Amino acid sequence: MALRTDIGAEIHSALASPTLGRALESAMATLGSRRALAFEGLDFQAGRSQLRSIKEDAIERNDVLLARLVEVVEQRGGHVIVAATATEASDYVARLAVERGVRLVVKSKSMVTEEVHLNAALEAVGVEVIETDLGERIIQLADERPSHLIVPAVHKTKAEVIDLFAEKMGLADPPTEAEDLTRLVRDDLRERFLQADMGVTGANFVVADTGTLVVVENEGNVRLSTQLPPIHVAVTGREKILERLEDVAPFLELLPRSATGQLLTSYVSFITGTPSTPPLDLGRATGSTVREREFHLVIVDNGRGAAAADPELRETLYCIRCGACLNACAPYTRVGGHVYGADPYPGGIGCAWAQVTGDVEGAAHINGLCTTCSRCTEVCPVNIDIPWLNTVIRARAKAEGGLGWRDRMFARADLLGAVLSPLAPLANPLMAARAARAPMRLIGIDPARRPPRYERETLEAWFLRRGRARVPRPERRVALFVDCFVNHNLPRVGRAAVVTLERAGAEVVLAHTSCCGRPAMSQGSLEIARGWAANNVEELARLVDEGYDIVCLEPSCLSALRDDYRRLLETTLPAGDERVALVGSNVYDVTEYLVQAAREGWSRLRLEPLVERFVVHGHCHQKALGIGSAPAELLRLIPGVVVHEVEALCCGMVGSFGYKVEYSELSQALGARLFTRLNEHEGQVVTCGISCRSQIEMGTERLVAHPVEVLVRALR
Amino acid sequence: MSTHTDVFAERLRAVGGVPHMVRAPGLLDAVAGLIDAHQPVLLTPQTAWLASGLDEWGIESVVTSDPPAVLESALRRCGAGVTGCVAAAASTGTVLVGPEGVGGGLASSLPERHVVLLRETDIHAALGDVLSVLVERFGDLDGEAVLITGPSRTADIEMMSVVGVHGPLSLDVVVILAEST
Known part of the structure; x- marks a missing residue:
């Protein structure tokens, strides 16, 4: 990831892009209207307060639930590791791949694997990783990072995807319709599913009582990634643990509606233990040397445990990554997740995730983009107060780095008024002259913007x-x-x-x-x-x-x-x-x-x-x-x-x-x-x-x- | 037909699936007609009983619990998969498919065409009812249970809805009507 220094320059280039604004605006409008339609006739407030209380309870008892989950999965023959850091998580998977002779990994969409940079870790030990979600595949071919929680390639137009496929797949005459582009990827990846030695997925929910992974998807790649390769590795954050299978049901009512405006996604898999399919050899690199199916569950902490004990940051852990907050966010829909995002999580909630997972600099870099308009909170299915999280994170950054002159000035609207109102006849004409405002730039104020007039009689x-x-x-x-x-x-x-x-x-x-x-x-x-x-x-x-x-x-x-x-x-x-x-x-x-x-x-x-x-x-x-x-x-x-x-x-x-x-x-x-x-x-x-x-x-x-x-x- | 059945059929169509209403004696003909050229067909231990009947139609079938060598030679070629189902939700057009024995999940995920056999009496009003069934019967559903709502789909390119990605390109649900209706 390139070193980020100037958010203003990043914003400028995003706004100058001839395609980004159009791509985002139309996608966000579509998602927003589909969401609204999906919630017709449903009591959203009642639903989200139910989800909220399930999450509050599950996070409160996260240690106990985690211990129970580990026990249950191991009883069923699975392997579990609780990784304290991102590196620990990705190293575990890379080491496993090397030990089992894995050459090819098929991967379904998972933000946690992005967080722990799993692909880089696997590639570093010579393992080929194929992203199988269409959006993630586009991003992988383009060598980019996801810019949205649900639609990772939302910043790309169809024309850009066509060019990308033509170049990366060596096509002289690439198809031009979304349907044919999708079919192209299906055909391209089919053999990889059949030959992969390992399938990696995330999980939307993990049930402590039964050891069940619940994975929500549309494309069917999660199903293939878990059915075909002999080894299934699931990587997930510890905040995804719910106690009982019953707890999952209300989330299934709100998650798809919030994410894509669907009443339900095409597939919701409930995976318990190792798949029943015998290890097949359809041309795998590991061949028929793997005689038993294996299941590994990598549970990532990476700051989550500490956040659970932090009353100000805790509610970040209630997030179910539906992306509804992004679609509703004014700055996000203008500049996208590469600018308004801290790798890998985009938007205002991404700022909170960065803070939780220890990327304090990343969080500080994007923190100022939240306009506190609160539209995110209105649509959040777990009612997370994202603007407040941003406010808290800002306060922590300032407590560390101190308030600048500009901060001090803007913080004291009361004092500005008290000083300037009596001087109004003098101050107003002065500040109306742009030339006189030029020095404002020195403390980070745009001199092109007209400051408010002051009145002598308050x-x-x-x-x-x-x-x-x-x-x-x-x-x-x-x-x-x-x-x-x-x-x-x-x-x-x-x-x-x-x-x-x-x-x-x-x-x-x-x-x-x-x-x-x-x-x-x-x-x-x-x-x-x-x-x-x-x-x-x-x-x-x-x-x-x-x-x-x-x-x-x-x-x-x-x-x-x-x-x-x-x-x-x-x-x-x-x-x-x-x-x-x-x-x-x-x-x-x-x-x-x-x-x-x-x-x-x-x-x-x-x-x-x-x-x-x-x-x-x-x-x-x-x-x-x-x-x-x-x-x-x-x-x-x-x-x-x-x-x-x-x-x-x-x-x-x-x-x-x-x-x-x-x-x-x-x-x-x-x-x-x-x-x-x-x-x-x-x-x-x-x-x-x-x-x-x-x-x-x-x-x-x-x-x-x-x-x-x-x-x-x-x-x- | 009950109201649930009508609603189920309507919601299934809305998500790109196709309902087929049959009476028990017509089941085999209906399945054979749907498989047609999509051969060989992948059956699960639970739908393996269809094999001999399909054979009479000249349709080759493989069962997911067959020895790995048999399965390996068929998986690249199989054009359709037939599974049963535990319950269905009218409100969303969803079917709940259980593990169906060894390798059962392959029949609903790998072939281009997925055919589901659903008893009309297993259609419930709402998704919540089906989730209750899932919870109650979880002991039998150990392994992989999956809620399926239409064929595989994506909207990852400019939010354009495309049906048929990695999972089945089509979903046919054969509803076996209850005797009394």
Whole structure:
């Protein structure tokens, strides 16, 4: 693997590729829509919470289950080795091959064998290894690494595959249809299956009670690899162990649906003990010298045992490698798994796997690509909080290497605002001039990106000047959470919200304690974020106790308060402290809150018709929290409006992400998809997120409003 | 036919398999018709009883438990494999094929055409029911049991669905209808 130094350069070349973006986009769209169809009529949430609890339990008791598995497999005549490291695993197989005189190995798709670099180990002792999964075979012929968990050659177009086959198989006139290309590989590999001395497979699940391997596949190569060669070696991670055969059943309902959108794959093999076929000699190198079938189970630890004991990384081990997270990931679908991947595992979950398996540098290299949009978590069949894993890993890397200037600056959105708001008349024109921003590059900020404007009168200053409005017989009491950006950059959004909430019948106070902590979390400074979170929880819980509902304007702050604090504070707050949960269940997005008010019938809002068109972009965190449609619903309360919601896409700005010099280009590429969709519709662009707003304004030159800025215009 | 049977047939077609409804007396003719030119046919110890009947049709067969030398000479040539099945799921069009004795797995994995004999009474409503059967009868299914849902397939090139990779190119399920239906 080439030494990786500059993620920005890698992103640039991926984006510059004439074929990669097209290949990925169409494949991901196909996988996404097939998945959606496969889940129709199925209770995904119930299903995944079942899988999650089976996995939690199995990992909790992994040591016991492992011991039982080893005993059962050995009783049945199999050989088992628990390899502490990757090298130990691949050395074992290579040594076995040499001892048995193995010359040819047929291998079915297995990410763990990629992790332990098994092929290289076998080739080093003169053994030929043939990958038999079509995608893996393409990758092997191209001398590349897989770029997706399920579709290893997803980054290649058909035309590239045709050229590859023509070159590697010496074909003057290669076939051009996928069907014929597939048949070509079938014919090419048939003899190898028949002649191989050893078959290597992975396993999706291993059952401790029965010693059964469960392998899920479509092509039939797993079946041939285990039936024909006299020696079967299965390589698998120790996290794949489940206790009972019954535990496998619910996984079979969700794994194929999540992976390929199939209700079930063509084959699910349950292999127990050695195959019953006698050792056949169909032209094997080892000939008829092998008189008995052998089964070897290589169980790989490689950091997994330590991860099981690490409360922050443990949930990585629940991963069943379905790849659904990749198909849903905005950065992955733009740059692919060779850029957004740490060998061999791609995407955000790949970052976690790299950390678990000891590739800390690999993890750090790709860690910044996660935009925390949380679409991965929405589709994960075991509900792994992948963005949080990335946040934790970032924090560990920064704890090791320290925060840079840029990290410190972006982490302190509160401080930036406090310093720059009073200097607004000076700072705004200065920062509007690109030349003046040139030195920003020195600390890794793209000078081409326009920084936000600062306002001299903050939301708080305005509120203080105006005084608290008297709402007669208030229906509700609202504490509006003052976030750094609305306070310093867009106080007019805050003013609109205050007025609208008051007119709806709520008495409003401002809750300004600390920054929500998200900017600090994004930069990997969990300690700063934890301190603020603790402050906020204390103050906001007090307000909730006094009867206030907490309302947020920025969905990212809401997501911190409602979701991330639980993770952030789980290790520091005393057990039984209910305040995080109390705040979490009493904090609302302003659009969600006003829609709910109308629905519950207490809202006193009276709205004039507005004969206008609106194009709404939903914020990733609103979608992740299940309130993605709230902004459009709120606008639709206004008579006369035409509201169009554009399809769910990440804007790519993600707080500081789009300003960072190495990610700026990717940020704009992500934005471009959204801009195209937005520009298909006329009207006022509306979004709740502050960074979505600046991204869209920069990318489309259209003015963007928060829904409450529209609503306030319709107040009667 | 029961509703399960209809649903099973529909789901099987959806995944690229072909259902054939027969009554017990017509079974041999149906199997022979499906094998046709795909000779020799690979039988498992559980379907070996078909051998003499197929022979009358002029169809050569080899049983997976035959001596290795016999098997070795036939494996490259065999065009079809016939297996039984333990249970089927209507919801997904899946059949559960057990180990079927020595070498049984070869008959369902190696030849181009796989023919499955399924008793109508073994069709269950959902995949979960079939998995329960697998769990209950696991003692007898020792070795390799496999859930088969359609012929082998891939979508590894530009997500284009292609039927027929390393496993069978086609899957025929002969449903032996229950007497009462």
